[in-house]
Amino acid sequence: MIDEVEALEDRARRRDILVDEDTLFDFYDQRIPAEIVNGKGFEHWRKQAEQRDPKLLHFDLDSLKARDAGDVTQAQYPDHLTLAGVAYPVSYHFDPEAEDDGVTLTVPAAMLPQVPVHALEWLVPGLLREKCIALMKSLPKSIRRQVVPIPDWVDAALETLVPDQRPLTEALRIYSTPYIDTGTPRRLAFRPARTAFNHEYSCS
Numbered sequence: 404m405i406d407e408v409e410a411l412e413d414r415a416r417r418r419d420i421l422v423d424e425d426t427l428f429d430f431y432d433q434r435i436p437a438e439i440v441n442g443k444g445f446e447h448w449r450k451q452a453e454q455r456d457p458k459l460l461h462f463d464l465d466s467l468k469a470r471d472a473g474d475v476t477q478a479q480y481p482d483h484l485t486l487a488g489v490a491y492p493v494s495y496h497f498d499p500e501a502e503d504d505g506v507t508l509t510v511p512a513a514m515l516p517q518v519p520v521h522a523l524e525w526l527v528p529g530l531l532r533e534k535c536i537a538l539m540k541s542l543p544k545s546i547r548r549q550v551v552p553i554p555d556w557v558d559a560a561l562e563t564l565v566p567d568q569r570p571l572t573e574a575l576r577i578y579s580t581p582y583i584d585t586g587t588p589r590r591l592a593f594r595p596a597r598t599a600f601n602h603e604y605s606c607s
Contacts, residue, residue: 408467413495414480414529415472416505422469430466434459479529484508486522493527506530524571531571532557538575549583556582 408421434452439445452459483490492509506527510518526534535557539550550556564574 404462404464404467407464408472410495411472411475413497415475416497416530416533418497420468420470420472420475422467426469430462431460475529480527484527487517487519489514489517491518521568521570521573522566525566532561534571535560535575538572546583550579 405421412418412420435445436448439448449460480495482493484493485491491514494507494509496503496505496507498504508523525531532554536553539553539557540547547553560575560578564571564578567574569577
């Protein structure tokens, strides 16, 4: 079950869902008698204790969560992404030092020409807000100050924006035109956001 909670953390890109080690220790400390001091004694006690209560030493999933993770849903962080009618596996890993940190889309090499590149900008729903905020913060200060607070502005934008035939950056440009005075709205340029798909190719 700990693996399940850690998988939720990988999706949400945060390490505050799994309870800490002190909580795990307290759980067992409250159930295991103080006189149990070695492995043999523990096994003897455990067999008898679990006959009375088979789940005495079992955490349930909710007990392993330090906070509610109701927002980490299959809809927000899917296991597959459908592009041009084809479902591709999606995996998640949260480790900023690792090469596979982030979201990885696995695409068979033969299918590469059919993958609509613009659709990859939209990531998965659960990470879209973070990416939009990063993109808006990449703009020059003279533009950013017209859409503050940026998180609120992005929330309003995401009520309107939906993945379509446009890249995400183009959709943001179009949405922002009435709000931002650049003199040349169509030339509004975003710097690349850190939040992007990793690509993994398979030969099968």
